[in-house]
Amino acid sequence: MPEKSDKLLLLDLDETLIHATTVPLAFTPDFKFDPYYVYMRPGLDQFLANISTHFTLGVWSSASDKYVEEIVKMITPDAMEWFMIWGKSRCTIKRDYNLDTYYFEKRLDKVKKKGFKLEQIIIVDDSPEKSRSNYGNAVYIEPFEGDRNDDELRYLYDYLLTLKEVSNIRTIEKRGWRYQMLGK
């Protein structure tokens, strides 16, 4: 077993780890959670099993708590444990005055109470607006909408390992991370 880093890795759920849709795609879903057909991002099982030996892991989604709990149950590999599983009730509702809409934001200061400093937290999300206040902590990935050739998790895994030992996540330039990994 590799030594675990002191970092907390928070993963978004929808379009980051899975794609859930009420309209089925042309191929068999990995499972159903009524009324959704759920497709796991390619390599998800291996990604979770491996990355959990390097980081403390959490899920934070802005979907309903019940949905998050049930989906996480279905995608968790054997013997893997989550430090936290958070849904919408832990998000902060914010108003976007330009678009006149509301959105749910994940505020990392709430996680500090769980014993991690901001410089130790990495959040992976496909929706920049939900992590707007976490700019220095966020690794943005391409949304997954069911493409069976998607290989984002493979590159993400390699990239996350480069963050394992850094002293402060917030000082690392993370834009363009995928291009850095393509060359490896």
Ligand SMILES: [Mg+2]
């Ligand atoms: Mg998402």
